[in-house]
Amino acid sequence: MSAPSQTVIRGFIPSDINPIHALSLDALSLTRTLSETHHTLMGRNQVIRVFASQTEGVVGYALGWQAKDMAELTEIAIRTDWKGRGAGRQLLNDFVQQTRLLGAGTVDLDVKDSNHIAIGLYESIGFAKVGIRTKYYRDGADAYLYSLELS
Ligand SMILES: CC(C)(COP(=O)(O)OP(=O)(O)OC[C@H]1O[C@@H](n2cnc3c(N)ncnc32)[C@H](O)[C@@H]1OP(=O)(O)O)[C@@H](O)C(=O)NCCC(=O)NCCS
Numbered sequence: 001m002s003a004p005s006q007t008v009i010r011g012f013i014p015s016d017i018n019p020i021h022a023l024s025l026d027a028l029s030l031t032r033t034l035s036e037t038h039h040t041l042m043g044r045n046q047v048i049r050v051f052a053s054q055t056e057g058v059v060g061y062a063l064g065w066q067a068k069d070m071a072e073l074t075e076i077a078i079r080t081d082w083k084g085r086g087a088g089r090q091l092l093n094d095f096v097q098q099t100r101l102l103g104a105g106t107v108d109l110d111v112k113d114s115n116h117i118a119i120g121l122y123e124s125i126g127f128a129k130v131g132i133r134t135k136y137y138r139d140g141a142d143a144y145l146y147s148l149e150l151s
Contacts, residue, residue: 005055007087009094012048017041019058020050027077047071047098051078051091060087062095064107071104076118088121096125100150107150110136110143122146 021037024030032040041048045067051060060078064071073095078088096107110133111118123129127146136143 005053007051007053007059009049009051009091012041012050016048016050016058016061020048020061020063023058023061023077023079024075027080028075047095047102049091049095049098051082051087053082060091062091064095064099064109066099066102066104069103069105071099071102071107073107073109089125092121092125096148096150105150107148108145109147110145112137113142113144119144122148 017038018034020041021034024032024037040046041063043065045065047062047064047066049062050058053059059082061075062073063075064073073092076088076092076095078091099107107127109122109127111122113132123146125148127148129144130147131145133143133145135141
């Protein structure tokens with residue numbers, strides 16, 4: 001059996017754009033172009049954290065923004081063959097920690113009502129459900145709004 005590969009959570013570097021774009025289409029079913037992903041990643045106040053394996057490169061990312069005392073997680077995705085191994089939890093904890101260091105007092109996010117895996121992750125980290133946007137998604141699903149108070 002081969003040894004598990006070393007992993008690191010780090011900031012964004014330009015060569016991450018292509019793997020993040022591919023992951024966003026695959027794991028989040030987004031339909032944006034590479035140029036749109038590039039534009040999103042380069043936006044103001046963006047916080048981008050990357051979960052990388054020494055041997056496999058980028059296997060997950062968390063993306064959001066922070067401004068003054070507010071922050072929002074807008075995307076989090078782990079490559080399919082890395083799911084269920086703790087990477088998502090580490091990445092989300094790291095994202096929260098980064099936004100806290102930048103001055104955020106809360107982190108908000110929204111999630112599709114049927115995404116039980118993500119909801120389980122958010123609630124286990126301490127996010128509380130604070131609202132619902134009815135029929136928010138194109139398929140008619142609701143969005144649950146979650147918020148985490150940072151102490
Ligand atoms: C949601 C996602 C980021 C979680 O990452 P992950 O690395 O698979 O999750 P982890 O292994 O760190 O597990 C964290 C928690 O998620 C939940 N979870 C993970 N896999 C699960 C499964 N198969 N069934 C139910 N809950 C699960 C559990 O609460 C788990 O905590 P536990 O291990 O203490 O039980 C990942 O599944 C993903 O990329 N999903 C597709 C994209 C997505 O839906 N993003 C969120 C959009 S809002």
